[in-house]
Amino acid sequence: MTTGVRRRMGVEERRQQLIGVALELFSRRSPDEVSIDEIASAAGISRPLVYHYFPGKLSLYEAALKRASDDLAARFTEPHDGPLGARLLRVMRRFFDFVDEHGPGFSALMRGGPAVGSSTTNALIDSVRQAAYVQILSHLGVTDPPARLELVVRSWISLAESTALIWLDGRRIPRAELEVQLVHAFAALTAVSAAQDAEMAALMRRIAQAEPADGPFADLAGRLPALAT
Amino acid sequence: MTTGVRRRMGVEERRQQLIGVALELFSRRSPDEVSIDEIASAAGISRPLVYHYFPGKLSLYEAALKRASDDLAARFTEPHDGPLGARLLRVMRRFFDFVDEHGPGFSALMRGGPAVGSSTTNALIDSVRQAAYVQILSHLGVTDPPARLELVVRSWISLAESTALIWLDGRRIPRAELEVQLVHAFAALTAVSAAQDAEMAALMRRIAQAEPADGPFADLAGRLPALAT
Known part of the structure; x- marks a missing residue:
């Protein structure tokens, strides 16, 4: 006023x-x-x-x-500097900032309530998903993604959405934990695809070799062996 | 006729x-x-x-x-016999059978086209997700799931949906590979959550110890070390 x-x-x-x-x-x-x-x-x-x-x-x-949508898509933009895991973690923080700021509206939109679900709103949602997809490919340095990489990236994006929606429903898990978890999940889903496909395995090795020992990707690799004992 | x-x-x-x-x-x-x-x-x-x-x-x-919806929910029912990984793989096969049989309709429904998105259709989609969630918890032998387990199971269900939708768009990856991949992804996402939480780690150990060396969960564990070299 x-x-x-x-x-x-x-x-x-x-x-x-x-x-x-x-x-x-x-x-x-x-x-x-x-x-x-x-x-x-x-x-x-x-x-x-x-x-x-x-x-x-x-x-x-x-x-x-x-x-x-424009605001969220802009938050995906991240300098092409430093380890990939750390870049993805910064983007996840900004994504959860957005979800936090727009919680009830984000939930209603993504759950498809009666006032939403028009072709315009669906196109806007798709444009944000596409912006995320394009950003991730550019950070991976891939211009012509094989089908398996496209599947891993797009299905991980939907995992990030559903994780945020479940978090909003009660906020029973600290968001910082979920931000790290989604970065770890990206590495894990890439590894799962790589376990069945040589091209994905080569991509994964290239990513892993560029990661520092104290980054979020290496952090996961360091924690997993302890689970098997 | x-x-x-x-x-x-x-x-x-x-x-x-x-x-x-x-x-x-x-x-x-x-x-x-x-x-x-x-x-x-x-x-x-x-x-x-x-x-x-x-x-x-x-x-x-x-x-x-x-x-x-009733048909799909019925396909989630699986006898409580044998290793968990093998049970989940059988359910994934029946899930992809369903997706294969109803491809264009499944895509239109899940992508929220103009003719869909009513509160009735949304409630039916949610009821199928809930049926999947309840089945998985019962196979895990968990009646009162902690928040992190609920998140892993529900977000994995959305991963299965998005994987099926991406598969339908061109069918560029053999579905048998994706059925195995989703079983592996369940184990991987559980491991990712377990890397940050002791309760999830205990659950994961309990599952892993009951798995046979030739099951799909152990199969993933066997393939991962080769990726790191």
Whole structure:
């Protein structure tokens, strides 16, 4: 709230303000539970004025989701410096930051509640998954991924999503543990694929050889033997 | 097609026939592309008669999905005999049989196309996931799962789903390899969780000690050391 005379906003500025207000509300509670009246009230404008900028709640929801998707995709960008395991761990931290900030909205979206599931929202979800996939391949230095690598990377991305959703449901496990766990899971799923395929085994050796002894990938390799005893 | 006089079906018999015909069509192509006319024609009855039994395509789709869900959940049932890894591999084979039989419909459903995503379809999907979860816990002999075990099992179930979806998109990897890979992934994700948690480590040791040297779990353990060289 600013004191004094309210400045008149331009069209695009008002749209951006409404998107921000809506995203805040959609993030904190399931989007089904957020009304246009509430958004209008939080933005300090009338309900008809909201409809002047957005024809309905779905279009405002989609605009808010677009902003959140761009935000999340941007968090996947990581400098190509240092060990891969450490890079992935930093990205996992930023991913859980995002999930933490947008918990109820993220859950409702990914679980496919009634207000979501439009072709636009599905396309936005897919675009974020694709951004994650492209980033991971670029860090692996692979431009033309074999089918098994594509499967490992894409199925690991879905594992990260489901892990975040399960975490949100009660937050019974410290998120820092899950961030490390997902980095370890990436190495483990690569190893599982490599156990059946020579090309994946070669990729895995290349990754492992570049990892330092104190990185998260080596950390897992160091802990596993103790489990077998 | 039977020759001779067409027998008049009772109401429930006709409903079940329509569900079977619809499930067949919804399995082979995306449900969006299947019309009521086509279902009527395949069932050998008129379009108005289809509407007599089902008020619309969604209700027929939901009934077909209910039958498919019951079928899939039944395939998770496995005798509590022999090593866990071998049991899980048999279930994975039946899971891929199901995915193979219902490919396009399974993809459309799980990717959340426009004709799907109702609260009924979401509830059916959740009920199948829950059936898988309950079966796995019963085979592990766990009645009150700690949070980390729940996370491993539920996130592995989502990994199995995404693996099947990626397989369906081009079938570029032999399904038998992926069936083994998912069994290995279960062991690997349990190991990853166990690397950070003593309770999971104890569970993992209990499982590993009961596995035979020629089972799929031991098979993975035998292959991994070769990757590190």
